[in-house]
Amino acid sequence: MRPDDLPEVRRLPLFQKMEAANFDELVGKSYMQTFPAGLEMIRQGDPADFLHVMLEGAVELYAKWGGRECTMAVVRPVSTFILAACIKDAPYLMSARTLERSRIILIPSAGLREIFRRDTEFAVSVVTELAASFRSIVRNTKGLKLRNSRERVASYLLRQSRLLDDAPSYRLPVEKRLLASYLGMTPENLSRTIKTLEDHGVKVDGMRVIITDRKKLVDLAQPDTLIDGPDPDALGTGSSLPPVQRWA
Amino acid sequence: MRPDDLPEVRRLPLFQKMEAANFDELVGKSYMQTFPAGLEMIRQGDPADFLHVMLEGAVELYAKWGGRECTMAVVRPVSTFILAACIKDAPYLMSARTLERSRIILIPSAGLREIFRRDTEFAVSVVTELAASFRSIVRNTKGLKLRNSRERVASYLLRQSRLLDDAPSYRLPVEKRLLASYLGMTPENLSRTIKTLEDHGVKVDGMRVIITDRKKLVDLAQPDTLIDGPDPDALGTGSSLPPVQRWA
DNA sequence: TCCCGACATTGATCCAGGTCAAGTTTTCCG
DNA sequence: CGGAAAACTTGACCTGGATCAATGTCGGGA
Numbered sequence: 235m236r237p238d239d240l241p242e243v244r245r246l247p248l249f250q251k252m253e254a255a256n257f258d259e260l261v262g263k264s265y266m267q268t269f270p271a272g273l274e275m276i277r278q279g280d281p282a283d284f285l286h287v288m289l290e291g292a293v294e295l296y297a298k299w300g301g302r303e304c305t306m307a308v309v310r311p312v313s314t315f316i317l318a319a320c321i322k323d324a325p326y327l328m329s330a331r332t333l334e335r336s337r338i339i340l341i342p343s344a345g346l347r348e349i350f351r352r353d354t355e356f357a358v359s360v361v362t363e364l365a366a367s368f369r370s371i372v373r374n375t376k377g378l379k380l381r382n383s384r385e386r387v388a389s390y391l392l393r394q395s396r397l398l399d400d401a402p403s404y405r406l407p408v409e410k411r412l413l414a415s416y417l418g419m420t421p422e423n424l425s426r427t428i429k430t431l432e433d434h435g436v437k438v439d440g441m442r443v444i445i446t447d448r449k450k451l452v453d454l455a456q457p458d459t460l461i462d463g464p465d466p467d468a469l470g471t472g473s474s475l476p477p478v479q480r481w482a
Numbered sequence: 483m484r485p486d487d488l489p490e491v492r493r494l495p496l497f498q499k500m501e502a503a504n505f506d507e508l509v510g511k512s513y514m515q516t517f518p519a520g521l522e523m524i525r526q527g528d529p530a531d532f533l534h535v536m537l538e539g540a541v542e543l544y545a546k547w548g549g550r551e552c553t554m555a556v557v558r559p560v561s562t563f564i565l566a567a568c569i570k571d572a573p574y575l576m577s578a579r580t581l582e583r584s585r586i587i588l589i590p591s592a593g594l595r596e597i598f599r600r601d602t603e604f605a606v607s608v609v610t611e612l613a614a615s616f617r618s619i620v621r622n623t624k625g626l627k628l629r630n631s632r633e634r635v636a637s638y639l640l641r642q643s644r645l646l647d648d649a650p651s652y653r654l655p656v657e658k659r660l661l662a663s664y665l666g667m668t669p670e671n672l673s674r675t676i677k678t679l680e681d682h683g684v685k686v687d688g689m690r691v692i693i694t695d696r697k698k699l700v701d702l703a704q705p706d707t708l709i710d711g712p713d714p715d716a717l718g719t720g721s722s723l724p725p726v727q728r729w730a
Numbered sequence: 731t732c733c734c735g736a737c738a739t740t741g742a743t744c745c746a747g748g749t750c751a752a753g754t755t756t757t758c759c760g
Numbered sequence: 761c762g763g764a765a766a767a768c769t770t771g772a773c774c775t776g777g778a779t780c781a782a783t784g785t786c787g788g789g790a
Contacts, residue, residue, distance in 0.1 A: 278708055299628040299706055306623070318613040318620075327620050327708050350609065357605045361598065364612045365566040371619050372566075372575045375554070378626060379666050380547040383747070411767065418627050423747055425769055440756085440768095458547055460526055460575050631777070659737065671777055673739055688738095688786085732790090739784070748775080755768070760761105 239266070239289055242312050243339065246287070248363050252356035256349045264341040269332045276330035282319030284340035288312060291336025292476070294412065295328045305415035308333070308408050310476040317363060320346055333408075370474055376461050383419045387427050388455035390417060391436050393462045395445050397477050402448075406441045407476040416475055487514070487537055490560050491587065494535070496611050500604035504597045512589040517580045524578035530567030532588035536560060539584025540724070542660065543576045553663035556581070556656050558724040565611060568594055581656075618722055624709050631667045635675050636703035638665060639684050641710045643693050645725050650696075654689045655724040664723055 240261065243249060249257055266289070269275050276286075278298060286293075288311045295307040295315065306328050309315045319326050320343035350357050377386055390413070395401050406413065414424035428438045435451030437444045445451060488509065491497060497505055514537070517523050524534075526546060534541075536559045543555040543563065554576050557563045567574050568591035598605050625634055638661070643649050654661065662672035676686045683699030685692045693699060 297624040297628060297708075299624065299709060300704055302628050304624075304627040306620070318616040321609055321613040322617065324617065325708070327617055327624070351602050351606065354599050354605075357602075357609070358599065361569055361605070361609050361612060364609060364616060365569040368566040368612060368616045368619065369570065369572065369575055371616065371623060372554070375619060375623055375626070376545045376547065376552075376575070378623070379552040380545060380550050409767070420748060421768070422749080422770085426747090429769090456548055460545075460573070461547060657737070668778060669738070670740085670779080674777090677739090734789090735787095737784105737786075739782105741782085742780085744777105744779075746776095746778085748773105750773080751771085753768105753770075755766105757766075758764090760763095 239337075239339075242289070243287055246312060246314065248314055248317075248359050249356075251359055252349070252353050256353045256356060260341055260345050260349060263345045264339050266337060266339050268335065268337050271332050271334050271336075274329060274331045275338075276316070276326055276328070278327060278329040279325050282316055282322075282324060282326050283343055285314055285320045285343055285346055286316060286330075287314050287339040287341065289337040289339060291338075292333040293330050293336060293338075294333050295330050296415075297328050303415075304418070305412050307416070308412060308475045310407070314363075317360070318367065319343075321350075321360065321364065323347070333412075373461050373463075374474070378418055380461075383417065383423060384427050384430070385455060386417045386419075387424065388431060388434065388436070388451060389457055389462055391431070391438070391443055392445075392448075392451050392455045392457055394443070394477075395448075396457075396462075396464070400448070401445075403442065403444045406438075406443060413475065487585075487587075490537070491535055494560060494562065496562055496565075496607050497604075499607055500597070500601050504601045504604060508589055508593050508597060511593045512587050514585060514587050517584050517586065519580050519582050519584075522577060522579045523586075524564070524574055524576070526575060526577045527573050530564055530570075530572060530574050531591055533562055533568045533591055533594055534564060534578075535562050535587040535589065537585040537587060539586070540581040541578050541584060541586075542581050543578050544663075545576050551663075552666070553660050555664070556660060556723045558655070562611075565608070566615065567591075569598075569608070569612065571595070581660075621709050621711075622722070626666055628709075631665065631671060632675050632678070633703060634665045634667075635672065636679060636682065636684070636699060637705055637710055639679070639686070639691055640693075640696075640699050640703045640705055642691070642725075643696075644705075644710075644712065648696070649693075651690065651692045654686075654691060661723065 244257060269291075275293070288309050290311055293309045293315070294305055295309065296303050296305045315330070316326060316328075323343060346360075350360055377389070381389065394404060398404055410424055411421050414421045417424070419427070431438075434454045435445060435447035435449070437446055492505060517539075523541070536557050538559055541557045541563070542553055543557065544551050544553050563578070564574060564576075571591060598608055625637070629637065642652060646652055658672055659669050662669045665672070667675070682702045683693060683695035683697070685694055
């Protein structure tokens with residue numbers, strides 16, 4: 235484990251306020267691992283023995299059923315994932331694969347549960363993170379059930395801009411293929427939908443998104459605080475794609 | 483508050499293991515309220531000042547956006563709801579309306595957060611419940627994104643039977659209108675879908691469900707532990723309809 | 731018990747979005 | 761670089777499910 239990794243981990247909301255001794259104890263039981271790109275590192279149904287902390291790279295959380303699969307979230311550093319399964323000591327509900335070569339810290343879930351019981355600040359952080367994750371996926375479900383695919387795309391694109399203080403242009407944080415699956419549609423349909431949005435205030439060229447007429451886009455997307463935020467919940471890994479980056 | 487209510491509340495997973503003194507303190511700050519049927523008792527966006535404990539009746543949790551709305555869950559006694567919003571001290575993401583005249587205990591969320599910090603067993607119960615809720619809604623989202631509406635209906639009907647030790651017949655716990663919305667489809671489509679399922683092992687007559695050929699139904703529904711359970715998660719109010727009752 | 735309003739079913743029709751099949755562009759590696 | 765694989769786009773077509781409209785059925789209150 236590199237020496238400059240730990241401070242970053244320590245700064246995560248989940249670990250920030252816990253006792254130093256307890257943090258050290260957790261870290262002592264953990265180990266770091268590097269995975270190549272494209273590896274299924276977690277298979278849904280397996281026991282959740284480790285909380286994962288992303289240090290570097292990108293991981294897709296996805297679900298499988300029958301032959302089908304769908305993207306549930308994409309995790310980027312620095313953040314943790316699959317907290318709920320660890321707390322419940324239950325099998326993973328989702329699979330995970332690396333999108334890039336990734337460095338990840340594995341923290342034994344037994345240790346988490348133990349320290350939860352004796353470190354109040356840590357307990358508060360855990361419960362806050364879990365509540366945030368829950369609320370994040372509730373928002374997501376609301377979007378899926380209440381909006382059609384065009385509205386979902388429009389509000390996704392608008393939401394990302396808002397995260398950057400209404401930046402007029404930014405870069406998509408993931409491939410369109412993943413975005414489509416995350417939004418519950420096919421890549422073909424996403425492609426076509428994006429084209430029809432050009433008349434409604436947003437243009438997408440490759441990975442680049444340009445808001446050409448914010449008012450028009452807002453009219454169409456009808457953003458709603460209780461679905462799209464501004465969203466203190468989204469900090470954790472409930473169910474979201476990574477935040478965008480401003481266009482360089 | 484009726485004297486025989488409290489033991490039932492105390493027996494809930496959330497309160498069972500906490501210190502008696504702390505339980506009493508919470509109860510002391512709470513009060514009971516009776517709502518008539520059909521009342522919007524929680525409006526999404528309002529601050530979450532109270533954890534709700536259903537004693538009697540039935541409540542629908544639903545989400546609104548634009549003119550549309552959809553059912554997220556139905557809560558029956560004895561259980562709690564909107565824990566996550568209380569923990570985060572954040573606005574409700576869903577609205578709630580009574581389906582029947584309902585008796586409900588309101589526990590101030592500030593008190594919850596306070597006792598969480600000093601009662602370890604309670605903290606464990608809270609975090610367990612939240613993790614379960616999270617997992618429950620993840621399952622739900624997987625069902626929505628991976629299955630078409632026919633598969634969702636088939637697995638719903640099969641799942642309810644399983645909850646009753648594979649009972650061959652049971653009564654739907656909610657109106658079909660609500661079931662349809664919960665499953666993400668229109669009542670019309672649910673009606674038609676049910677009809678087509680008669681050739682596939684299940685018959686629905688009014689509120690009564692009869693499994694006529696379990697094997698056929700299983701073939702079609704392809705139940706999956708990681709979506710349909712058996713599901714220790716579903717205890718809480720993540721995102722589910724109430725358990726069915728065996729047909730009398 | 732009757733009647734009203736809500737729920738449920740059924741039929742006809744429409745359309746959003748999926749599927750299949752080529753192309754085209756981008757990305758990644760040797 | 762160069763070439764193959766993957767991602768993306770575009771077009772044609774089809775279908776699952778929504779919508780609209782009409783009728784049937786049930787449950788609860790006067």
